[in-house]
Amino acid sequence: MSPFLQKTTRILIVDDDEDDFFITSQYILDIEEGKFYIEWAKQFNEALELMRDHAFDIYFIDYRLGAKTGVELLQLAIEAKCEEPIILLTGKGNREIDRLAMKIGAFDYLVKSELNTEKLERTIRYALERSSYINAIRKNERKFRNIFEQSLDAVFITDINLQFRELNKASNELFGYSSETLLLMHLPDLLEDQLLGERLKHYLESGQDVNDLEMDIITASGDKRTCILSATVETDLEGKHYIQGLLHDISNLKKTEWLTLQAEKLAATGRLVRTLAHEVRNPLNNITLSADQLLQENTDQEAGVYMDVIRRNAQRISNIITQLLNSSRQAEIEVIAGTIQLLLEEVLAEAADSITLKEVALVKLIQEGPLTILSDHHKLKIAFMNIIVNAIEAMNDKNDAKLMIRVSGKNGYAITEITDNGCGISPESMGRLFEPYYTSKRNGMGLGLASTMNIIQSHKGFIEVNSEVGRGTTFSVYLPLHEE
Template identity: 35%
Template sequence: MCRIKILLIDDDEDDFILTRDILSHRAHGNTYELSWCNNYAEAINAMLKCHYDVYLVDYHLGKHSGLDLLNEAVRSNCSEPVIILTGKGDNKIDEEALRLGAADYLTKDELNFDILTRAIRYALRHHNTLGQLRSSENKFRILFERSKDPIMITDAEGFVYAANDAAVEFLDTTPDRLNNETLFTFYKNPEDKELFNNTMERLGSVKDMELEIISSSGKTKYCSISSFIQISQHGHKELYYSILHDIPPIKHNEREPGTSDKRISVARLANVMVREVYNPLSNINFATEELKNNPDRYRNEELLDIIRKNCERINQVTSTLIEEAKKE
């Protein structure tokens, strides 16, 4: 088991000795590795270099305060947890410390092994959870921005909260204009909106629902939409995460017998094949790259699900095109 590296930032050496004795509990003497720093400048340098797992910061640091140090560390993107220590309890300092981003606030007079180590454990656990959330958010944003498929985040009324470049291009619009419209304004048939909303309310998701879109330039486009509900970060609103799959129309009534027309049909099918398979392959390629260096088992399950769904999409497109080719 790796030792937890702790830096105590306190200008009083006696407090360092007391803290060291508290953490030197005979049953857990090898769990914690405590170091000491007695001035502001050395402290911020150590925090910026991320040398420790957690920081215990005294409120009084000469001409500075522990809150000054916490504030500078947060503004400098120091992500390791900081626990503020003070000689006497003060609700105002407590609230200000937590507002600035402290993991906890402890009174020195009440410190013992159980209280201090519990605060350290909880701070590290919370830090790891936040790290996993940030990692997932960053990976989702990369997938969101790089995806060749249109992806949009809307509310139940269709108002757009976010849309990737592929969505803006597919709808022939601009980000500013899209922010002032709803996704439903692009639906050609009003009954599609009603069907979509009813399905989302009843099942919480929609899978491969086909519909016609009228883009901002007036073009009619065929696509399928898959959506699911996600509660917003603060739990105030339901957000719809939707992905659109472009379905290029194949006009059967334009086909005429003859060698030349057959060549045109083959070329058209080949073009459809390229367009329909390229996007899922891009998503599969991204997911496999993420799998190479990702130790998160739950995240890997999400990536494998992306691969599985896109493989199903390729299989569906291939089967459809084979059937169309047989009719030629």
């Protein structure tokens, strides 16, 4: 059943001629099936206010309204978000007016001299049915538009060449660019791996969808974010292909997974070390005590030399066990408030001789405003010294060795970036970087970075590492800022 046959249909007739209003309204009232409530508005502004307020279900507008026209009223009503059907009436047919009215948004165009009850019944019925369909579409469009705009994931549309055409707010926040800038860019422009961008473009151009593809994007500030991309190839009404995509930022998840893995490694190693320490120290104590007893009982000088060798090496083993235990257990810290800037100045002062001897150029980009943290000053200096010493040693063979220290505050953290242009770290070594006893140094024990990670985690901070073989490495240390 037609919508206007089920309930009273409210109709507004906008006409400055009362006779024409009477004739039109009488035709409508003669419709057998249907209930109607009809009002008359003879003033342009009066009608516009009613249309803005959505006061009626359908509007009949005369083309001639004194000094103004029905087309002007139609245009202003559409601009005011009037969604009810509007039908333009005119004294005689005019194809140009007809086309203009329909282009602006009129539902129909009728000639007054051709009006009758049958034509008006059909016009009202079609207009209300069409309006019902359009309103349902608009409602769904608003619903999905809200999902699009309010999504926490970056949702975007590109053309087939991956140039952005539409983006939601989360896209701006993820990429760090304004919408105006992004609309001039292509998705591959933001990828760290340009070859991946080319493969992605070729893949989508062939009509294939992308599901959960992991990729690293570079933001406007130069930060790297790890994301999962899902994209589908769609076709518009004109038969042109476009890409509809969603990027889910998993950087924090990856970071959490990595930190959890390091913590689990340290915990497992700690259990192993404590077991070994117990099993080794018991017989080691017996060896030491026996050596001491033999020294007391034996006055032979040559035997005394050998006993001394035994005691020194037993002590060396004991010291190694102590170092292993200290690197594997959670560091006990006593914190006081202080600035990260002052702490780093002290660390660099202690490393000054090494920096000078190795002819390393030191570049400091340190935020001037104080960045206060809670720290165990001595232990945190050890952690930073371990990183800086490793950076200096990574540049042994460089003639243009450069060490950059950058300090800034962001998102509640004091961030210290230590960058060298040394040999870099291979992907194989990167996965074991903070693993106790793993080292690439000839005489290293592999406890420096393990101890560093332990200290930083004890300060409720974390470390990120970015490296490229042959170009250098950046250690980024994040420590929570302290507010008085």
